[in-house]
Amino acid sequence: MKTYRIRKPKIVIIGGGTGLPVILKSLRDQSADITAIVTVADDGGSSGKLRESINIAPPGDLRNVLVALSDMPQIYEDIFQYRFKQEDQFLADHTIGNLIIAALSEMRNSTYEAIQLLSKIMHVDGHIYPASENSLTLHAKYKDGTEESGESKIALERKQIDYVYVTNTYNAEKPIASRKVVTAIEEADMIVLGPGSLYTSILPNLVIEEIAESIKKTKAEVVYICNIMTQKGETEYFSDADHIRVLNHHLKTPFINTVLVNTEKVPQGYMNAEKYDEYLVQVAHDFNGLREQGCRVISADFLELKNGGVFHDGQKVVEELFRLVFGTSY
Structure with a gap:
């Protein structure tokens, strides 16, 4: 059920993948x-094929966010996500939603404009902006001095990552934030x-400079929702x-105000290791280490077990976010 308030807090959420929706x-x-x-550095699966074929920002993460914020009937969502x-040969692995975003991006000569149009069509409650209006390529520099390019390839090396950075995929210009992104953060x-x-x-x-600088200057509460599981090739141990x-290292200053940490244990043997093969073990707790970096720690049961996988319970997380944004119980 929708909750209505006189003052609607302005909440900017940054990320990608399956956790954001x-x-x-x-x-x-x-x-x-x-x-x-939303990140535009995905180069795997349907998104990767489309961005190679028609020079657009990868649509997959944007598609999932559109669905998450839309109030369209379930049957429309099922079609969009099919x-x-x-x-199916040529169409293998593509979702209908990705193809629609690709078509509109070509029609409007802009993935940004395509997402704004789809937001209206799908009755999206909120604003959705790609982090950059251009497709980006993610690069990782490992601690052994070697380097890999491509979001889908980085974790496969199973090496310790020192830092990551992005470049424009189709030109040598410096990556810049999409229009309205910096204003939304400010x-x-x-x-x-x-x-x-x-x-x-x-x-x-x-690591897009404009986004980093605006976050470092913001007076808003900056909250990090810590992952429940470690990930193979990324956050092992x-x-x-x-x-x-790692976040502070990339922005070169402590900037996280509050961390949400799940303390509920995942039942032994619960996870479907074949389906969720990128996840390893639960993230270990180091509350002293968090406080040393100036973070307020909110630890609670944020766990949701579903279909053999481990997820955040969205309702519990959002309840904590609203307690923080209003400063009191709401």
């Missing part, structure tokens, strides 16, 4: 002024990072404090 769906029901800033079967009451893959969903947005250290 979980929080956005619950935020949509809480009468917030929502802005989603993925063609592997044996006007926000709260900025939420995650949940999502640290190096491949969250940081590709933050990481504690929650290690996640914050």
Whole structure:
């Protein structure tokens, strides 16, 4: 049920992957002024094929965010999210939504404009902006001095990552933020990072210089929703404090005000290791390490077990976000 408030807090949520839509769906029901800033560095699957074929920003993460913030009937969502079967040759692995975004991007000569048009068509409650209006390529520099390019390839190396950065995929110009992104951050009451893959969903947005600088200057509460599980090739052996250290390292200053940490245990043997093969073990807790970096820690049961996977409970997370943004119980 939708909650209505006289004052709608301005909440900017930054990320990508499967974690972002979980929080956005619950935020949509809480009468917030929502802005989603979405990564455009995905180069795998349907998104990767489309951005190679027709020179557009990858549509997959944007598609999922559109669905999360839309109030369209379930049957329309099912159609938009339908993925063609592997044996369908040319259309194999493509979703209808990705193809629609690609078509509109070509018609309008802009993925940004395509997403704004679809937001109106799909009755999106909020604003959705790609982090950049151009497709970006993610690069990782490993601690052994080697380097890899491409979001889908970085974790495969199973090496410790020192830092990541992005470049424009189709030209040598410096990556810049999409229109209205910096303004949304400047006007926000709260900025939420995650949940999502640290190096491949969250940081590709933050290493765009304009976004990094605006977040460092903001007076808004900056909240990081720490992942529940470590990820193969990205955050192996990481504690929650290690996640914050990496974020601070990339922006060269402590900038996270509050961290949401799940303390509920995942039942042994629960996870479907074949389906969710990128996840390893639960993130270890280092509350002293978090506090040393100036973070307020909110630890609670944020766990949702579903279909053999481990997720954040969107409703519980959003309840904490609203307590923070209003400063009191609401």
